[in-house]
Amino acid sequence: MYNERVKSVFRINRKTLLTTTAIALAGVCSNATLAAAPPLDEQLEEIVVSGAFEGRKLGETILGATVMRKEEILRQLDGSIGETLRRQPGMSSTFFGPGASRPIIRGLGGDRIRVLDAGIGSIDASSTSPDHAVAVEPALAERIEILRGTAMLMYGSSAAGGVVNVFDGRIPSTLPEGDVDGGVRYGHSTVDDGDEVTGAITANVGTIGGASVVLHGDAMYRKTDDYKIPGFAESETLRAMEEAEDDHDDHEEEDHDHEEHEEVFGVAENSATKSTGGSAGLSFVFDNGFFGFNVRKSDSQYGVPGGHEHHHDEEEEESDEDREDHDEHEEETVTIDLDQVRYDLHGEVSGDFGWFKKAKIRFGYADYEHTELEGDEIGTVFSNEGWEGRLDMIEKGGESWNGASGIQIKHRDFSAVGDEAFVPGTVSTQYGLYSVKDFSFGAWQFEAGARYEYTKYAVDPAAAGPSGRSFNGVSLSAGAGYDISDAAFIGISVFRTERAPSTEELFSNGPHLATGAYELGDANLGLETALGLEATYSYATGPLSFVLNGFYTSYDDFIYELATGDELDELPVFAFTANDVALYGFEAKAELHAGTYSTKTFGDIDLHFDAQADFVRAELKGVAGNDNLPRIPPMSALVGIEARAELFDLRTELEYAAKQTRVTANELPTDSYMLWNAYLTVRPFDNKDLSFEVRGSNLGNVDARQHTSFLKDLVPLPGRNVKVSFRAAF
The missing domain is CATH 1.10.1200 (Non-ribosomal Peptide Synthetase Peptidyl Carrier Protein; Chain A)
Known part of the structure; x- marks a missing residue:
């Protein structure tokens, strides 16, 4: 029945061109003074330190991106990477409860969005299903970079919709100030009686030969109870x-x-979480580069809210005793136990390498296990043992051009064991070669890039169905930008990309308890091809900064998961299918510095107004009747007022999501909502590295439901929450 199925910027900068010639914005912020997020015009001064455009200001590159510094990350910090980024323009999240939430960029998620750890994939199972958490911890992040649009030229076809790159400083690339720096943070939230503690330290412990030896260590702990909601679940x-x-x-x-x-009523049952983690790393920092490694371990246990039930195939009548046992089993909740051990190697060397001036190497290996528990019984165990490596070579270039070329290799050994293992064991291998170039001629800028990618899947011979598939993909992009004046910039880019379908899209075939669905893949799916056009206009002068981006992408054989209305094993069927799709929309952000006001008590106070909005529309082409894609976010907006002084920062904002009525035949519409949020940071001592923060979220206690979530009709977003925290850096 239908109700059973249901249970189942962007601080984009001046001179921003949303182009597929995406690059890695590397670098790790140190534990600097804990202040408010910088104004938009200051963010334009961010320096690009990797990729084809190394050493140039972000506002001088043809690149669509957001760079979140540590101060803003901590202000927006939530228990998952998806919820931490949800308020950025063009962003949404999968929100499968507080334990699992993955970013969505411009309505695209799953295997089209890569979540990276310092340029290397998270090596988990988060793209397999929305109930699978991302094994990247935002509480320890020093810097988060969001690349909108296709970033696949550097990061692979699974970055066709964008990239979220998290830098946590676990492998130091520079010497800490004063030989030692670090920080600690404690926070408590009222909506879930949650506690969170994080700490990190980096120290220069000596020299070996001509290299300084830098040690790093960090740890985190988070525990929350079931969160409160405004009304009915x-x-x-x-x-x-x-x-x-x-x-x-x-x-x-x-x-x-x-x-x-x-x-x-009043609480989201089975939404409690508990997470622990830590790492230790060692780097050798020398005059022309560094080389380091790190080992980390993360453990997380979280409930899957929404009352998912286990269904049985038996059709015979049951006795009262059997029915009682059956009902008792159906009431068992689903919880997730996630463990990952990961090893990373990073290195960079500058020098004369013929055509190149710098070499960068990244390598990560992880052993990941994700266990779905039905009550106290083990239901399904997902394992993912994989590694990823990349070598980026920065070209010497010339007076008018720069470039980068590289190779990327990924290997994944994935298995699912249990009664509801809906994906067969699969070994996947991917090789990618790319090259991007940037040219400058006076007020004009041009970019061009290409990537070749080979993807191969080998399915466990014991599994029924096809033994595997392989794909060859080629992606191309080009862009041009023009400085209209010192204050205004306009740009445009075109691209044609090819994405290989994922393991889940190809080979899924079975019940999945956590999502309450029977998931069906299609082993005959081919390459997903996109032809797109993106444009930007930005203006920044005096007190006003403004950016407007528009995009249109035409997809051939766009792959998506659709509720068919059928049932298998008493579960609603969600099938992966392909169709031609048009995706278009915009993102806009403006900020006004309303002046500086002098006071006797607080000194100078800077007043800022900001506003942002985004919209995305996804239409099936050539389909009579309902042409909507499922779970596309509605139009959203945010307006804020912020006062900044030496002693304090105070901000209040309204966050709005419109009603979503463009839904598929087997999808419910979602009501609009408006949330009131407020933030206060106080630095009462001469040492401004000590601060106290109070954050109020959803202060009106509004029933808010995220249309992009599979759980939107079963549990809302958290109700009124007041979070207090203390931060200290040294």
């Missing part, structure tokens, strides 16, 4: 549908069960 729309169905139901027992379920 189920949405008003879903409850109305269930009530209408009950009107046609003649079975009193089923009516009674529904009434009990409907009474879930």
Whole structure:
């Protein structure tokens, strides 16, 4: 039945061209003074320190990106990378409860968005399903970079929709100031009675030969209870549908069960989380580069809210005793136990390498295990042992051009073992070669890039179905930008990209308890081809900064997961299918410095106003009737007022999401919402590296549901929350 199925910037900078010639914005911020997020015009001064455009200001590159410094990360910090980034323009999240939330960029998620750890993939199973958490910890991040649009030229076809690159400083690339730096942070949240503690230290411990030896260590702990919600767990729309169905139901027992379920009120059951993690690293820093390694371990346990039930295939009548045992089993909750051990090597060397001036190497290996527990019983165990390596060579270039070329290799040994292992064991290998170039001629800038990628899947011979697939893809991009004046810039880019389907899109075939769905892949899927056009206009002078980006992408054989309306094993069927799709929209941001006001008590106070908005539309082409894609975010906006002084920073904002009525035939619409958030940071001592923060989220206690979430009709976003924290850096 339908209700059973349901249960299942962008601080973009002046001179920003949303182009597919995306590059890695590397570098790790140190534990600097804990201040408010910088104004938009200051963010334009961010320095690009890797890729084809090394050493240039971000505002002088043809690149669409957001760079979040540590101060802003901590202000927006939530328990997952998806929720931490959710308020950035063009961003949404999968929100599968507080334990699992993956970023969505311009309506695209899953295997089209890569979450990177300092340029290397997270090597987990988060793209397999929305209930799988990302094994990257935002609480320890020093810097987060978001590349919108296709970033696949450098990072592979699984970055076709964008990249989130997290830098945590676990492998130091420079010497710490004063030989030692670090920080500690404690926070407590009221909505879930949550506690979080993080700490990190980096120290120069001596020299060996001509290299300085730098040690790094960090640790984190987070524990939350079930979070509070403003009203019923189920949405008003879903409850109305269930009530209408009950009107046609003649079975009193089923009516009674529904009434009990409907009474879930005021709390999102089974949403508690617990996470621990830590790492140790060692780097050798020398005059022309560094080389280091790190080992880390992360453990996370979290509930999957939403009342997912386990279904049985038996059709025979049950005795009262059997039915009682059956009902008791159906009420068992789903929890996730996630463990990962990871090893990383990073190195950079500058020198004379013929055509090149710098070599960068990154390598990561991880052993990941994700166990789905049905009550106390082990349901399904997902394992992912994999590694990824890349070598980037920065070209010497000339007076008017720069460039970078490189190779990337990924290997993944994935398996799922259990009664509901919906994906067969698969070994995947991917090789990629890329080259990007940047040319400058006076007020004009040009970019061009290309990537060749080979992807191969080998399926476990014991599994039914095809033994594997292989794909060859070629992607191309070109862009041009022009300085209209010192204050204004306009640019345009075109691209044609090819993405190989993922393991899950090809080979899924089975029930998945956590999502409450029977998932079906299509082994005959081919390359997903995109032809796109992106444009930008930016203006920044005096007190005003403004950026407007627009994009249009035409997809051939766009792959997506669609609720078919059918059932298998008493579960709704979600099938991967391909169709031609048009995706278009915009992102805009403006900021106004309203002046500096002198006071006797607080000194000078800077007042800023900011506003942002984004919109994305996804349409199936050549389809009569309903042409909507599922789970596309609605238009959203955010307006804020911020006062900044030496002693304090104060900000209040309104966050709005419009009603989403453009839904598929088997999808419910989502109501609009507006959230009121406020932030206060106080630095009461002469040492400004000590601060206290109070953050209020959803202060109006509004029932807010994220349309991009599979759980949107089963659990809302958290209710009113006040989070207090203390931070100290040294």
